Amino acid sequence: MCLGVPGKITAIYDASGLKMGKVDFGGVTREACLEYLPDVQVGDYTVIHVGFAISQISEEDAMETLKLLNEIADIGEELGVQPGEVKA
Amino acid sequence: MKYIDEFRDAELVKKTVAEIRRVVTRPHTIMEICGGQTHAIMHFGLDQLLPPEIELVHGPGCPVCVTPLEQIDKALAIAARPDVIFTSYGDMLRVPGSGRDLFSVRAAGGDVRVVYSPLDAVKIAQQNPDKQVVFFAIGFETTAPANAMSVVQAQAMGVTNFSVLVSHVCVPPAMHAILGSPDSRVQGFLAAGHVCAVMGYWEYPPIAAQYQTPMVVTGFEPLDILQGILMTVYQLEEGRVEVENGYPRAVTFDGNKPAQAVINRVFEVCDRKWRGIGVIPASGWRLRPEFSQFNAEERFDVGDIQPEESPLCQAGLVLQGLLKPDGCLAFGKECAPEHPLGATMVSAEGACAAYYRYRRGLEIKD
Numbered sequence A: 001m002c003l004g005v006p007g008k009i010t011a012i013y014d015a016s017g018l019k020m021g022k023v024d025f026g027g028v029t030r031e032a033c034l035e036y037l038p039d040v041q042v043g044d045y046t047v048i049h050v051g052f053a054i055s056q057i058s059e060e061d062a063m064e065t066l067k068l069l070n071e072i073a074d075i076g077e078e079l080g081v082q083p084g085e086v087k088a
Numbered sequence B: 001m002k003y004i005d006e007f008r009d010a011e012l013v014k015k016t017v018a019e020i021r022r023v024v025t026r027p028h029t030i031m032e033i034c035g036g037q038t039h040a041i042m043h044f045g046l047d048q049l050l051p052p053e054i055e056l057v058h059g060p061g062c063p064v065c066v067t068p069l070e071q072i073d074k075a076l077a078i079a080a081r082p083d084v085i086f087t088s089y090g091d092m093l094r095v096p097g098s099g100r101d102l103f104s105v106r107a108a109g110g111d112v113r114v115v116y117s118p119l120d121a122v123k124i125a126q127q128n129p130d131k132q133v134v135f136f137a138i139g140f141e142t143t144a145p146a147n148a149m150s151v152v153q154a155q156a157m158g159v160t161n162f163s164v165l166v167s168h169v170c171v172p173p174a175m176h177a178i179l180g181s182p183d184s185r186v187q188g189f190l191a192a193g194h195v196c197a198v199m200g201y202w203e204y205p206p207i208a209a210q211y212q213t214p215m216v217v218t219g220f221e222p223l224d225i226l227q228g229i230l231m232t233v234y235q236l237e238e239g240r241v242e243v244e245n246g247y248p249r250a251v252t253f254d255g256n257k258p259a260q261a262v263i264n265r266v267f268e269v270c271d272r273k274w275r276g277i278g279v280i281p282a283s284g285w286r287l288r289p290e291f292s293q294f295n296a297e298e299r300f301d302v303g304d305i306q307p308e309e310s311p312l313c314q315a316g317l318v319l320q321g322l323l324k325p326d327g328c329l330a331f332g333k334e335c336a337p338e339h340p341l342g343a344t345m346v347s348a349e350g351a352c353a354a355y356y357r358y359r360r361g362l363e364i365k366d
C-alpha cells in the first residue's frame, strides 16, 4: 500500500470538480487524481499511491543521487576495495 | 522504466555495497520501518549483500498488519449486511479477523469489492443509491490523502450513502514507541520515503535527537535502500545523529502541503491500537466530528465485538523487530499465506509473507 509507483502524466482534465489525469506506468495507463499537485504538467513524473499523485519526481535530484553514488563508489575503488570482491 | 531501472543498476549496487563494506568497522542494527522496503530487501536479497556487521530489523510499517483486530471484525460485521457494498484495498481481503476474513464473507454472499482508489468507492455509491457503500479507510500517511479526499468528494457531491470505516496509523509515534522501549536494539532508522513524500520529515529531528538515533529518508529501489543504509552507516561510524534525506527526488522537508491540509481538515489525532503491539498514544487518525455523517462506526450498530487472536501468532514481536518471522514456531507450518494466522503473513508488506516468499529455509517443507 505504501509502494508508490513512478509514472508519467500524459493528460490532465477535470472530473466532478477534481483535477484528474492519465498516468503512464511504462506502457500501462491508469487514471489518477492530481489534486495534490496543483502545478504538475503533462510530461512530469509523479509518485502515485492508491490512485493519487502525492509527489512530483525531480529529474535533477534523481541525477544528483546517481552521480553521488557513482562518485563515492569510485573513491571506494581508489581506496582499494574492488567491487568484484562482493559476492552478488 | 524511468526512475526504476536506473535505481536497480547492478554495477552501482555492487559499488555501493563495496562502499558500505569499506566504512563498516563495528556492528550496527538498523530498522527499516516500512514493510514495502522489507519486501524489496528480501526480494532483491539486499540483506545478504551486506557485511555481517549490519543487521536489518523489520519495523511495523505494514498497514494491513497493524490494523487492529476489532476494526477487522467490525469490517466483517458490516460487510456481511445485505444492504451494504463493502469496498477495500485488495490487501485487506485475506487478513484474518476472529475466525474469518472478508473473502469468506464474500463467499457467503456478501458484496465485497476491491477498489484501486477510494474515489472508486464514491463512484460505486453514486451508481448504487439504494445501497450503503462503505470504504475501509486504513493505512499510514501514504493512503491518508486519498482516503480523506474520498470523504471531501462525497460531501461535495452530496453522496449520502457513502461512509468510511477509518483505521489510520502514523509513523512518528511508532518510532517513539520502538525507540522508547527498553528492549529496543535499533541504532539507526531508514525513514519511509513515501510517508515522508506526504508528510515531509520535519517531525523527525526531535525524535532523532531524543533517542540519539540517526535517520535517513529512504526510497524503495535497491539502490535507494543501499544508499539509505550507507548514509546511516556513515552517521553511526562518525558518531553523528542527523536526519538526512536519501530520497530527494520524491521527498522534501515540508512534504506535500495541499495533502496535509486535506488530511487535517478531515482527520484528527487519536490514540490507536496497533494489532499485536497495543495502544500507542496519539498514533492514529479518526474522522473529525464535522464528518461524523460519513462515519461507518456510527452508521452501523455492529453489536458487541469480542476479538480473538490466534494464540500461536507472534506477529506483535515481529512487528517490533524483536523476532524474525522464521523464529516463529508456526512459520511455514500452521501459518502460510494460504492459511495465515496473522496479518503479517498476508500482506504484500508483511514481514512473515516476505520471509515465506523469498527466504523460506530449506528445512521447511509445505
Ligand code: SF4
Pocket: B312, B313, B314, B315, B316, B318, B325, B328, B329, B330, B331, B332, B335, B336, B340, B341, B342, B343, B344, B345, B352
Ligand atoms: S509466521 Fe504466522 S503465526 Fe508466526 S508471527 Fe508470522 S503471521 Fe503470526
